[in-house]
Amino acid sequence: MTYIRHIEHENIVHRCFRCGYCKFPSDYSDFNCPSYKAFGWDTFSPGGRMWLTRAWLSGEIETSARFAEIMFSCVACDNCKDQCVFPRFKDFLPDIFQETRAELVGEGRIPPGVRDYFKAVAISGNPYKLPQSERGDWARGTGLKPFTNQKHLFYAGCVGSYDEVGKRMAQSVGKMLVDAGLSVGILGSEETCDGNDVRVLGEMGLFAELAQANIEKFKAKGVKEIITLDPHALNTFKKDYPALGGVFQVRHYSEVLAELVKKKKIKLKAYPVKITYHDPCYLGRHQSIYQAPREILKAIPKAEFVEMHRSGPDAFCCGGGGGNFFTDILGTAEDSAARVRVREAAETGARILAVACPNCAKMLSDAVKMENLEDRLELLGIAEILERVRK
Amino acid sequence: MSDIRKSLVDIVGERGVSDAPEELWFYSRDPGVLAPHRPDYVVAPKTTEEVQKIVQLAGRENIPVVPMGNGMSLAGLVIPLKGGIVLDMKRMNKILEVNHMARYVVVEGGTSQGALKAYLQKNHPTLRHSIPDAPSTTTIAANVSLHGQGRLTNQYGFNSDMVTGLEVVLPTGEICRIGSPSIGPYWISKGPTLPDLSGLFLGWLGCTGVITKVGLKLYPNKKIRDAELFVTDRVDLIPHILYKLTHLEMLEDINVWFQPKPLMFMGNYHITVFFTGDTEEEVEFKRKMVWDCLQEYMDSKDGGFMSIQYMKSMLLEMPGRNIADFADVPKGGGFEYSGPIAPIEHFPQYAAKVVELAAKYNVLYASTARLISGGHSMMYSISFAFNRSDTAMMERVEQALTEATAFALDMGGIPWKPNFKEQKMTLEKMEPNARKLLLMIKKNLDPQGIMNPGNWEVNS
Numbered sequence: 001m002t003y004i005r006h007i008e009h010e011n012i013v014h015r016c017f018r019c020g021y022c023k024f025p026s027d028y029s030d031f032n033c034p035s036y037k038a039f040g041w042d043t044f045s046p047g048g049r050m051w052l053t054r055a056w057l058s059g060e061i062e063t064s065a066r067f068a069e070i071m072f073s074c075v076a077c078d079n080c081k082d083q084c085v086f087p088r089f090k091d092f093l094p095d096i097f098q099e100t101r102a103e104l105v106g107e108g109r110i111p112p113g114v115r116d117y118f119k120a121v122a123i124s125g126n127p128y129k130l131p132q133s134e135r136g137d138w139a140r141g142t143g144l145k146p147f148t149n150q151k152h153l154f155y156a157g158c159v160g161s162y163d164e165v166g167k168r169m170a171q172s173v174g175k176m177l178v179d180a181g182l183s184v185g186i187l188g189s190e191e192t193c194d195g196n197d198v199r200v201l202g203e204m205g206l207f208a209e210l211a212q213a214n215i216e217k218f219k220a221k222g223v224k225e226i227i228t229l230d231p232h233a234l235n236t237f238k239k240d241y242p243a244l245g246g247v248f249q250v251r252h253y254s255e256v257l258a259e260l261v262k263k264k265k266i267k268l269k270a271y272p273v274k275i276t277y278h279d280p281c282y283l284g285r286h287q288s289i290y291q292a293p294r295e296i297l298k299a300i301p302k303a304e305f306v307e308m309h310r311s312g313p314d315a316f317c318c319g320g321g322g323g324n325f326f327t328d329i330l331g332t333a334e335d336s337a338a339r340v341r342v343r344e345a346a347e348t349g350a351r352i353l354a355v356a357c358p359n360c361a362k363m364l365s366d367a368v369k370m371e372n373l374e375d376r377l378e379l380l381g382i383a384e385i386l387e388r389v390r391k
Numbered sequence: 392m393s394d395i396r397k398s399l400v401d402i403v404g405e406r407g408v409s410d411a412p413e414e415l416w417f418y419s420r421d422p423g424v425l426a427p428h429r430p431d432y433v434v435a436p437k438t439t440e441e442v443q444k445i446v447q448l449a450g451r452e453n454i455p456v457v458p459m460g461n462g463m464s465l466a467g468l469v470i471p472l473k474g475g476i477v478l479d480m481k482r483m484n485k486i487l488e489v490n491h492m493a494r495y496v497v498v499e500g501g502t503s504q505g506a507l508k509a510y511l512q513k514n515h516p517t518l519r520h521s522i523p524d525a526p527s528t529t530t531i532a533a534n535v536s537l538h539g540q541g542r543l544t545n546q547y548g549f550n551s552d553m554v555t556g557l558e559v560v561l562p563t564g565e566i567c568r569i570g571s572p573s574i575g576p577y578w579i580s581k582g583p584t585l586p587d588l589s590g591l592f593l594g595w596l597g598c599t600g601v602i603t604k605v606g607l608k609l610y611p612n613k614k615i616r617d618a619e620l621f622v623t624d625r626v627d628l629i630p631h632i633l634y635k636l637t638h639l640e641m642l643e644d645i646n647v648w649f650q651p652k653p654l655m656f657m658g659n660y661h662i663t664v665f666f667t668g669d670t671e672e673e674v675e676f677k678r679k680m681v682w683d684c685l686q687e688y689m690d691s692k693d694g695g696f697m698s699i700q701y702m703k704s705m706l707l708e709m710p711g712r713n714i715a716d717f718a719d720v721p722k723g724g725g726f727e728y729s730g731p732i733a734p735i736e737h738f739p740q741y742a743a744k745v746v747e748l749a750a751k752y753n754v755l756y757a758s759t760a761r762l763i764s765g766g767h768s769m770m771y772s773i774s775f776a777f778n779r780s781d782t783a784m785m786e787r788v789e790q791a792l793t794e795a796t797a798f799a800l801d802m803g804g805i806p807w808k809p810n811f812k813e814q815k816m817t818l819e820k821m822e823p824n825a826r827k828l829l830l831m832i833k834k835n836l837d838p839q840g841i842m843n844p845g846n847w848e849v850n851s
Contacts, residue, residue: 014779015718015719015723015779016724017724017725017726018422019422019528019715020463020527021526021715023528027509027512028504028509028527029505029506029509029510039406040479040481040482041414041417042417051417055416060416061416062412064412066411066412067413085713085716086716086719088719
């Protein structure tokens with residue numbers, strides 16, 4: 001069957017010069033595009049995707065498993081958008097890649113891992129294919145109550161609800177919020193996937209269904225303010241939901257905890273340890289939240305905070321964005337993003353690698369094991385560290 | 392799987408070989424205007440030994456080999472004109488040694504300019520290399536192999552003049568060290584006092600072997616860099632101004648540029664003068680020398696210094712990220728330039744030619760000249776932007792560039808990184824015995840003609 005391909009920003013794709021600035025951080029110290037770093041072909045760089053997209057739209061190349069792999073290996077970290085030297089169209093690069101993936105979804109030519117992810121979310125409401133009834137089990141023992149009319153909804157997300165590493169992070173945050181006296185509740189078994197990664201992977205119909213269902217549910221329950229565990233959820237709640245009628249006040253948990261620490265609602269004791277911090281792409285580059293996690297870590301008495309060489313807007317992604325957390329197209333070879341990132345963390349001499357995203361936590365904790373760094377580097381969520389140091 | 396593919400996989404592993412349509416399509420072209428040509432394989436080696444085995448295989452099978460850095464020459468120099476294997480060298484990117492006292496670095500050929508800059512800033516902040524204006528992804532070996540230039544070219548010559556030794560895989564597959572590293576452990580000279588064999592590879596665009604390691608001179612990285620911008624509307628004065636500036640013998644870099652857009656630049660010639668110092672006193676002294684040197688032109692009201700506060704960071708940036716932006720002026724993602732090396736006294740004729748060609752072919756121009764070796768010559772860039780979705784415009788740019796090269800050759804200039812057509816034009820102009828010598832070298836080094844064929848092909 002011949003497809004007439006069309007993407008919204010197709011009038012821009014020919015404007016890429018493929019100069020390659022998009023592959024780097026601002027100081028050029030290493031490649032900062034996870035898929036280029038992992039695969040090493042120019043086709044897997046943002047410029048490569050731009051040129052191939054143009055060739056594909058014009059019919060010079062056909063849809064293939066390789067083309068899909070190239071497009072779906074993008075982790076949507078937004079480094080290319082920040083580093084591209086063309087101010088008049090740089091902001092649209094991630095959109096172009098997402099639109100191309102959406103076209104591939106429309107053609108039904110997507111990698112098996114992506115297909116399975118969509119199916120799991122569509123059928124089970126989560127990518128783990130676990131029962132909806134178990135979604136709120138993580139909250140046992142935290143003191144969190146079902147959302148009724150509390151001031152805040154704490155939204156855990158799929159990883160925080162089902163993954164072991166994610167659940168530990170969610171539990172720590174939950175305890176902190178409860179113990180600090182916040183009026184907060186959870187949806188538990190009524191919570192469903194936020195859809196951020198579904199949207200990034202291009203399944204726009206499924207995303208719209210998820211988002212609409214969430215918005216209706218939030219409204220029906222009187223939710224006004226949301227605290228998210230997951231920066232991915234934060235991103236879509238803030239960027240995409242308003243256009244669908246879902247306007248809520250949304251904050252990431254690190255922002256809330258930073259405020260509680262500052263107001264001494266959470267008091268800290270000395271903890272003489274060296275800590276570094278990994279910026280999640282959806283918290284940092286996507287939402288420009290860089291300081292809140294650092295304020296918390298720097299407030300710990302006697303702790304020494306140290307930055308990795310690539311940090312803040314230059315941070316290297318863990319490789320788990322853009323759905324790759326589930327689809328694993330980047331793989332786990334030596335140059336996979338998570339392994340590169342934990343080596344970079346270890347180079348700082350830090351004993352603790354702090355994270356603020358459950359996806360990053362899982363990716364990086366697996367990488368710590370693969371790199372045999374378990375004796376040198378402990379991976380902890382920001383709230384897990386706070387649990388350890390609060391008075 | 393074909394035997395050749397299997398052999399390549401045996402050498403570099405499955406992740407180092409591709410004959411997928413996507414890679415073949417991408418590696419068949421560069422961002423310039425030349426037509427693409429598909430390779431048969433794209434191969435990404437990680438070691439010299441892998442390069443050696445690939446070249447030996449290519450020799451046995453009589454397959455072309457085209458070594459490639461980032462493919463940003465814009466002149467189609469790594470388009471595989473006769474198919475074969477494109478060697479993507481960017482996985483060979485280790486920085487192997489910095490000799491701080493002797494001020495040189497040894498890198499693998501695929502090391503990017505950006506990575507070397509970052510490495511030196513972090514580990515040897517008092518040292519720098521001559522950073523070209525090309526994007527930071529461009530590689531060290533590719534740059535010296537096409538006689539690239541950079542920020543220190545006014546002071547020290549072409550970047551290839553800064554080479555202190557090479558490791559090369561010959562077309563026979565033999566690994567050969569060039570210069571002092573062929574004698575001992577130090578990468579301190581590419582040739583002198585020996586016969587300088589580096590000339591068998593520098594400027595040859597991969598037609599005589601694959602450069603796998605490069606020794607490169609480093610220079611003092613002064614604490615402060617600054618710039619002044621002198622503007623005149625009298626093109627006839629430019630050679631004299633450049634002559635006076637180079638007489639100072641203290642400037643980092645000198646660029647002359649003019650362009651019709653934005654309109655505030657139209658009709659004027661801009662001379663950007665870069666200088667450095669370790670103290671404010673040193674910088675101010677150099678600034679005063681620059682001003683004093685050009686005082687006569689200010690007195691005669693033929694020119695003056697322009698405030699650069701709003702564009703200073705852009706001017707001082709290395710590499711200049713804004714340079715790529717020219718490609719988007721016609722909202723089309725491309726530009727290409729002819730960059731003849733010419734005497735500075737010819738600046739007015741070149742300046743007139745670029746305007747004439749832009750009008751004749753209805754294309755947008757920008758022009759920048761960089762002084763080389765204190766003014767012995769200049770690289771005169773005749774740049775035309777194009778819209779990649781407008782094939783007629785691309786054809787006009789190609790014609791304009793060909794005419795620019797013909798003009799440069801008529802003027803006694805030599806083309807910089809000429810494409811294969813311009814190479815032929817150059818060879819036709821070349822004195823017969825010099826051409827014969829080139830033929831002898833090429834035939835002896837690469838008797839099968841497998842190295843980047845189509846480039847520097849010398850017909851007897």
